[in-house]
Amino acid sequence: MKHRLQFTGKKLIRMALLLLGVSIVTFLLMCASPLDPLQTNVGQVALGSMSPEQVERLEAYWGTETPAVQRYLGWLGDVLHGDMGTSLLYRQPVLTVIGQRLAGSVLLLTAAWVFSGVLGLILGVTVGVFRGRWPDRLIRGYCLLISSTPTFWLAILLLLIFSVWLGWFPIGLSVPVGVAADAVTFGDRLRHAVLPALTLSITGVANIALHTREKMIDVLESDYILFARARGESEASVVLRHGLRNVSLPAITLQFASVSEIIGGSVLVEQVFSYPGLGQAAVTAGLGSDLPLLLGITVVTSAIVFAGNLIADLLYGAADPRIRRGAARE
Amino acid sequence: METILEIEHMSVFFTQYERGIRRRILPVIRDLTLSVGAGQIVAVVGASGSGKSLLAHGILGILPYNSHVEGTIRYAGELLTPERSAELRGREIALIPQGVNYLDPLMKIGPQLTKGSREEKVHRRTRRALERYGLGRETAEMYPFELSGGMARRVLIASAVTGTPRLIIADEPTPGLDAKAAERILGHFRELADEGAGILFITHDLELALTVADQVAVFYAGETIEAAPAEDFSDVSRLRHPFTKALWHAMPEHGFNPISGAQPYPDEKAHGCPFAGQCSECMSDCRETDRIPLREFRGGMVRCLYPGEETVL
Structure with missing residues (x-):
């Protein structure tokens, strides 16, 4: 035993x-992805018609401006506390999704x-x-x-x-x-x-x-x-x-x-x-x-x-x- | 003495495919003649690769599907057809294999020997067979990997006596044993023979075979080249075939003189006497005469054009 x-x-x-x-x-694969989250999810046309402040808030939401290491460590720290974060697309906790x-x-x-x-x-x-x-x-x-x-x-x-x-x-x-x-x-x-x-x-x-x-x-x-x-x-x-x-x-x-x-x-x-x-x-x-x-x-x-x-x-x-x-x- | 097993002109062929389509037929045993009487131990002696094990499988009818057998095998006077050998194996004809890897590694000894039978009679017989070789009830509850080497060998012998064997084929039952341990195993065979079973003892060890056998058949490249009573081996001049004499001289007490060369593989072109390449007595017609017959000579059998000539070493 x-x-x-x-x-x-x-x-x-x-x-x-x-x-x-x-x-x-x-x-790392996600960071290397050529897809721009803003363009994919919001769309070129919609982005064009937005004010710089709106774009900035979107960038903050998708985290594109945050350094990669900081983003990963942030995620890891949360996971170790039992929080898998919130899905950006479904706007629900990841675990629920x-x-x-x-x-x-x-x-x-x-x-x-x-x-x-x-x-x-x-x-x-x-x-x-x-x-x-x-x-x-x-x-x-x-x-x-x-x-x-x-x-x-x-x-x-x-x-x-x-x-x-x-x-x-x-x-x-x-x-x-x-x-x-x-x-x-x-x-x-x-x-x-x-x-x-x-x-x-x-x-x-x-x-x-x-x-x-x-x-x-x-x-x-x-x-x-x-x-x-x-x-x-x-x-x-x-x-x-x-x-x-x-x-x-x-x-x-x-x-x-x-x-x-x-x-x-x-x-x-x-x-x-x-x-x-x-x-x-x-x-x-x-x-x-x-x-x-x-x-x-x-x-x-x-x-x-x-x-x-x-x-x-x-x-x-x-x-x-x-x-x-x-x-x-x- | 009743003859239990009589093999005449038995040949075993394997069909092989080379590179997919080219078929060829490989003779692994050729023109084998042999007989075993009740209460007799007949040793079949030959080097590894001479087809000895296939002889055992041929008698039991368990050769692989890509092989076929020619010639006649009689058991207790009647032709041993594949159906009959399927009926008899495990009951009257028993195989004692080499070692523990012939037992299913994932099944306990008991169920292996009873073959899954639920009959009380079968279980009783199995218990008695194990007891006979000093194996208690706990052995039946063991897996093969838990047996010691000696126990495994006794289990394999016990498996033969769970039926009522009249013919026991022991295929190299003593590999890696020292002389004393091997003799103890062979003592069990003698005992079974004295109870009336005929025993075919397949081995590469002539010295060991002579300690127990009544008759010795020498195997070379898939053929029996000599059949002699065991006592003939006490004097080399009574032996018939040059290979048997070479074997005799190779025994430790007779000077340990090995023979040079090796027996031909079954796929090498068979032309003339197969022993020609190693024979010190080889004559020109030995290389030309195909299929030299096995014939009676001085109370034994020999397959040689010039048997009994004195070998000079």
Whole structure:
């Protein structure tokens, strides 16, 4: 137990350093951005018709005149006191914006994450077993095709087929247009989440299936599988009792590592489907020079990704008897 | 004595693809003939890479999918078809592999040996098999990484006696053991043979094989080149094939004289006697005669045009 606590403690320190690094890089990228916040958000024409005092107040609001180091340290100091600042575009506390957006995305992200993980594992194990034969070639071909397809293009394709031509799903947004907020049913939300979630899953599945396939092939070529066969275990028993068991450990790592890919993919997919989630807010903040919001979103998503990896490490320790019993003996 | 295993003219081929499309067929075992009687220990001795393990996998019917087997294998007098070996392996035909990495690292010993069966009878048999080799109930609750080297080897032997083995194939069961520990393991084999099982003992260690074997078959480049009773090895003049004699001279108590050169790889052009490159007795027709047959000679078998000639070293 002491070992486990030490491990978690070290990881948490590492996480703090990572978040610091991520925020610095985001800040530097934002400073290097060629977009002028005033021109982007207020507009050339409106700026031209304003008095110098008005422009000055706007510059102060967007912080363009403040030195970069001072701005960053100011932000950091506030964050350490638990204040993530106020979004310049939404005029709401950053945490409130992120909370709302995350609540909007969570259905989408979770569905895509679970679906791609489960289906990817099943497909990967199957093609590993049928290596070299037609199910393998078929599924592997599909996976390679999908892996080399840009996510946003796939999103547009699905939108075109299922929303425009077939009309099965709405064109975009997360709730129906023209319906009062309390009249929106869970079914409505679900219908709106299907296509974006599907897009994210389809890309996620390919990656997980290809990785699982490699692992499964390694496992099936191992000495212990040979011996299991020699002891008269059936092919089904070999795959289900030994194959799945030994592929499950790398699968845990893969599944939690895919959190980052799902979140990354959601930025593009939410943009295509005009889905008001965290990904879309990140794009808005980035293009609109909303520094506090962008920093907030990067830090929060990095923390989620890091937490995913941490959970994978901890689960690994609980699932692998060599680590579990090894640590218990110390 | 009842013959348990009878292999005649067995060949194992592997199909390989070179650069995607060019297919070639690689013979890894050629024209192997061997028999094991009940209560007998037959040692198969050969250098690594001579195809010994594939012989074991061929009998068990667990060769990889890109291989095929020719020739006949008889088990207890009847042809051993792939279906029959699938039926018999783990019950009457048992494999004892090299070491602990042949056990699933993530599964406890108990469930591995019972193969997931819920029958009380199977569990009882497994417990008894472990007890026989001094392994208590706690062993069944251990993972392979928790076993010591000696325990792992006893677990592997115990796995063979969870069934009612009539043929046990031990594939290099004593790697890295000192002579004493190896002899203790071989003592277990002798015991199993005395109970009526036939044992095929695959090893690269001739000296060790001679401590326990009744018959010795010498393997070279995928062929059996000599089959001799173990007692023939007490006197080099009773041996038949020049390679067997070279092996004899390489043993520590006979002067430790190694033979120069190496056996040919299975993909090298087979022309004439495969041993020609290393043979001190090689004649011109040895290099030209393809497929020298295995024939009876002085109470054993030999695959040589001029067997029994005195080797000058």
